[in-house]
Amino acid sequence: MTTPESMPISAPTAVLVIDTRGDVIGWTPGAEELLGYSAAEVLNRSGALLIMPERAAAWDAGYGGQETWSGFAEFRHRDGTRILGHVEGTRLVTPGEEPAWLVAVTPATAGASGRACSWVEPLIRRTPVAMAIWDHDLRCVWLNTAAERLRTVFPWYRLGRSLAEPLPGTHTEAMQETARQVLASGVPHLDRETRWTSPDRREDRTLSTSLFRLEGVDGRSLGVCTLTMDISHSRSRDRLALLRDASVRIGSTLDVRKTAQELADLAVPVLADYVTVDLAESVFPHAEPLQRLAATEMSIPVFRRAGVASIHDGSPESLWPLGQAVFVPPSSPFTEVLSSGRAHFEPVLNTSSGTWLDQDPDRAAVIHDTGMHTLIIVPLQARGDILGVAVFVRTDNPEPFTRDDLILAEELGVRAALSLDNARQYTRERTATLALQRNLLPSNLTGGDAVDLVSHYLPSDAHDGVGGDWFDAIPLRDGRVALVVGDVTGHGINAAATMGRLRTAVRTLAYLGLPPDELLVHLDDLVVRLAEEDAGPDGFPDAAGATCLYAVYDPATRCCTMAAAGHPPPATVTPSGAVTFHRPPSGTPIGLGLGSYRSLDLELAEGSLIALYTDGLIETREADIEAGIDRLGGVLARAAALPLDKICRTVIRGMVGDTGAEDDVALLVARTR
Incomplete structure (x- = not known):
């Protein structure tokens, strides 16, 4: 907004009269001098001619029930320029006994004396x-x-x-x-x-x-x-803010790739224009060993690219996509950082002949094409191991890196390395636990001539590791079959190992032909004895609790007998699609030494479904188990008509979705013959 050239240095208050329809019915010389319109041009015309459209709401607000009102508004001068004015309105009655408003407009740039300071506003605007x-x-x-x-x-x-x-x-x-x-x-x-x-x-x-x-x-x-x-x-402010953000944004998950990408994203563009995070093969447990890749005297595979960020779309500076092996010359700053464990600091990147870049023409070409001119390479070191390097580069930013930038990059590297090491340790333990658990779970379930079976195990995405969920089907004498599902308290290798012991114990007790309620009593007593034998140095047994549901189906009588130890109720689906959750008298969880269980007998029609599951399928942070049971009933009703081999995946997808389970899920579905 500018002061119109036609406005005189002495800009008096403009006084006009507006009727209730918003038309101008009174106009003074002061109004003509301030706004440039003659009386003939505005009288009996809408006041909207004078006010900027975006301020019409404020103008209309004046026509309320008050006797007086005031505020700011922008007016349109006759030459098209804008004038900011302070508006005061007073209700009056015209000689014709019609209500109206007496409106006084004073330029906002006018001083106390009423003179418009035409030289002030340009200075304020600049x-x-x-x-x-x-x-x-x-x-x-x-x-x-x-x-x-x-x-x-x-x-x-x-x-x-x-x-x-x-x-x-x-x-x-x-x-x-x-x-x-x-x-x-x-x-x-x-x-x-x-x-x-x-x-x-x-x-x-x-x-x-x-x-x-x-x-x-x-x-x-x-x-x-x-x-x-x-x-x-403010450099100091930006650095503090960056370190504060690093403590929140780096290491938000226990995934090495996500952690590496978080470091790259955080540093661009606050610290660098282009950042890569390259990790050693030891950090990627399932990747192809780098030693198997072809190497030459000029180029060797040392890292895998785990994170990249750039101020330019598509990261044109990067020679390797995410997940690919990164090759470097044997004598380069990258290998120097690996061997020394110290950062490489090059405020002015030396691209002249006779440097290590002579051995790396592809990287030299990218440096030339993108204008890289300053470089920092920081080792990502934790617990004595160098996990990789983070590379910081500037292209569009003409300022070279300073020692303060180096200190900041090293601090970011330290924080990222600790998060990467935690993620690496977690990944190793999770991989080992999953392998142990998969080996302990049955690989070939059979329901004999009694039932057809399908099962599914889904490990959680939670940070506390794989749990001790298990399922089993045990053929018994006389054509019967035992179906069991359980959930060991806790997560990790210990929970998986305890699960294996319990599964073996259940099989042993099942072969004795014990009914479900008696089997759970013996299992509870056995777990207590095992805990006492494995007591720690203080003499107190380690807690090894579990929930369990044990059911025996006899195809000759179509009778299913089941007992539960603190476990969610099983579901049955009739051939017509009716879903029922059966709640046998639930005793205490296994391992408390208080075992007192009772069985429930059901008669099932031929072709019925029996669904046994662990609480990870129905329980979430947002909803309790009962709400999950209601959801499961609806999902089972829709999936029951599918072929048996598709039911488990359909149910788990319907309950868990694509976000991943919060806890391990074990699901065992049987269809009676």
Whole structure:
């Protein structure tokens, strides 16, 4: 907004009269002098001719039930330029006994004497401090050029836009509250520091804002003025913010690839324009050994690319995609960092002939094409092992790396290395536990002539490792079959090992022909004895609890007898599709030494389904077990008509979805013959 050239240095107050229809019915010489319209051009025409469209709401707000009102508005001068004015309205009655408004408009740039300071506003608009004026509705009524430049991260810097207007991904509730406090109390609020991100997430700014109340000569509140400084480029502030973010964003999962990518994403563009994270093969337990890849005297495979980030779309600086082997010359900064364990710092990247780049023409070409000019390579070291390297490069940013940048990169490397090592240890233990558990679970289930069987085991994605869920089917004498599912307390290798012992014990007791309730009593007693034998140094037995459901189906009588030890109820589905959850008198979990169990007898029609499962299928953080049981009933009803080999996967997909299970899931489904 600029002051119109036609506005005289002495700009008097413009006085006009508006009727209830919004038409101008009174016009003074002062109004003509301020706005440039003659009386013949505006009388009996709508006042909308004079006010900018984006401020029409504020103009209309004046026609309320008050006797007086005031505020800011932007007017349109006859030559098309804008004028910010302070508006005061007073209700009056015309000679024709018709109600109307007497409106006085004073230019916002006018001083106390009423003279318009035409030289002041251009200076205000050119100041590097972002200035804006907001009315009582927190709607922007004026702003300078510096505020317009911040619109990419603070889109409310737009005439007519209210702070209360919701915009996707942004929140101004705190700023609204502060502005209303300033309006109410008149006490300024200084140096309110906030961080804003552009909607496309490409730009971050840290702004320091001070708020002041604007008052008229009579002391009435007119609005709020904000003065904002962009303090985003404070180096110390950025470094502290980056380290603070690193503690939250790096290592959010126990996945080495995600952790490496989090480091790369965090450092771009705050520290570097291009970052790669390359890890040694020991960090990837299932990857092809690098030693098997072809090597030459000029190039050897040393790493695998685990993370890459760039300010340029598609990362054109990267010669290798994620997951691929990274080749380096034997005598290069990369191998030097590996052997020494110390960072490589090259403020001005030496690309002249006679350097290691002579042995790496592909990398030299990329450096030349993308303008790489400064380099840091940091070892990712934890517990004495070098897990890989992080490479930091600048291309578009002309500033070379400094020693402070090196210290920051090393600190990021230390934090990332600890997270990577935790992820590596977890991955190793999880892999070993999964292998143990898969070996302990039955590989070929058979229901004999009694039932057809299908099963599925789904390990959880939780951080605490694989659990001790198991299932089994045990053919018995006289054509009967025993179906069992259980869940050992805890996670990890110990839980998997305990699961194996319990599965063996159940099979042994089942071969004795014990009914379900007696079998659980003996199993409870056995687990207590094993815990006592494995007591720790303090003499107290280690807790080794488990839940279990044991059922025996006899095809001759179509009778199914079952007993439960603290386990979720099994489900049956009739050939017509009716789902029932049977709740045998549930005793205490196995291993407490309080075993007292009772059996439940069911008669099942030929072709019925029996579904046994662990609580990971039905229990989530958001819903309790009963809600999960209701959901499972609906999923089973829809899946029952499918071929048996598709039922398990359909049920698990319907219950868990694509997000992964919060706990291990074991599901055993039998169809009676």
